[in-house]
Amino acid sequence: MSGNTIGGAETDADASSGAILRTEGLTKRFGPLTALDDVSLEIPDGGITAIIGPNGAGKTTLFNTFTGKHAPTEGRIEFDGEQISDVEPHEVVRRGIVRSFQITNFFSALTALENVRLAAQARYTGFGPSDFLTHHASHDEPIADAERVLERVGLDDVATETASSLAYGQRRHLEVAIALASEPRLLLMDEPTAGMSPEETNETVELIEDIASDTTVVIIEHDMDIVMDISDQIAVLNEGKLLTQGVPSEVQSDERVQEAYLRGGGHE
């Protein structure tokens, strides 16, 4: 079940035409440490792209530059043909790049529904009079959106429960739901199955494939079985450099990749 195949031809020659996000010479230094070193990669529009690599390869830093959290030291990031390397995080979200977090990072005192509604509200609210003077619950669209998203991730029956009271698997789904409520065109997921039981992992993999049916998904994932199973594209990072990018079968047989993993001590 490798999803819709984005063939080798497209990734080789004319991927540029179908790329939703592209980096050119992307470099990020933190003092003496070079976290990303001249990375030029392309995320094809549609499907699932996995970013893999040993610990410390720069995967999370890559996400942080995509979302505007870290400004690149050098290089460009283009989303949908527009330069976004100096755009603020909240503006990046409005343009359609949204991330979910590895650790659950939500509003624990609020209900599941309110967590998601708050994210959905961002697409409707601004600084007009009604944003200050009306009751938030009198706006139907964000609530309807939130209910729809909760149903999609299978949390509709715990919508009114406080986020902090949810079980681990449910929390992780809520995490995804918050990201989905922003209606991303590109969803970045940082280790979506980390710490999950096999059962929860299966559910999450199904969810990711469902999301990928209408959204471009990029995942950071350590579980190679999952990566090989669901990815249409794999990008391999090692020591801040892009080692290779291609379809799973190519990447799997690439000697440099195997070597990097052996040297880096494998994955967690």
Next chain:
Amino acid sequence: MMPVFELLRDDDKARTGNQILSRPGRILLVVGILGLAAAGPIAGSIQPFWVNLLVRMLAFALLALSLDFVFGYAGLLSFGHAAMYGAGGYTAALLVGQVTPNALVVLPASVLVGVVVAALIGWLSVRARGIYFAMLTLAFAQLLYVVVFTDLPATVAGVETVTGGDNGLYGIGSYELAGIGFGDPLAYYFLTLALVALSLAGLIRLANSPFGRVVQGIRENEERIEFIGYDVQRYKVIAFAISGGFAGLAGGLYVPFQSVANPGLLHWTVSGELVVMVLLGGMGTLWGPMVGAGLVVFLEDRLGGVASWEVILGTLFVLVVIFAPRGIAGALISLRDDPSGAVDNVKQALKNYVREVRD
């Protein structure tokens, strides 16, 4: 009274399971406001001085309310709210003294000046977080204090006096509105009560608005709120400016009533005492800090002559922190939820405290 109905309007809208004040809470608030409206004439008939005290309690309740909106609700610890309070107060003093006693002109001006001062301080401070934010607001407030104390505006404009320097401005008349004078303390009390009730209703509405939900989200999880698409700094500055408007209104109500504006209004000790009032009352509840402020002003007036007032306030503060960390409001809420557990809670709090101190 309009605010009374305003408070009751939001029923059954708690669909998302989160909102400030349940319906019974709202009814209690309305009852409280009506009770205060009745208390004024009664207090006045016993001893006119009590009306004076009630007005001061209300003015500080409004100031504490304004601080709670940014501190308890938005999570921004402002240590400089005296700046907006004093700015609103001096605005009222200057306008009433030299332009017009019309409350419809002066009070909006006090609000506006509070908003502008807060927007400026907020804009310069929100880039810092936590204690650094608090220190920046403190520094800017002290700056304004010095400006007023040394009467810098007079020096700049080349006139003899504007703020009256360390003496301040005195002999300020009271408000007028549509031919009615507010020189009578009881009339002033009703004006103040109406505006404080309106402010509370307005801030509750604001707290439940889409804007208010985002602001609360910032307090809960600042990083995440940014990554779901909100401009955190802009929201913070606006919340701070709104809060400053209400602080300015508090100053505008306090000064003409006392007929004095002195630099002490802007002193950092006012900001500090205000933070104590909010913590004592229970931050983040909006009504709790108002109770806390009223209580502190009342006790200060009654006990100020008995012994060293700071010792009394300090003791009270310590007791509340140990036995009711969520303030008076928190204690009342847990008493309502679990009346029989109250004694156990106190024992538990004492036990925890002793253990913490020993460790």
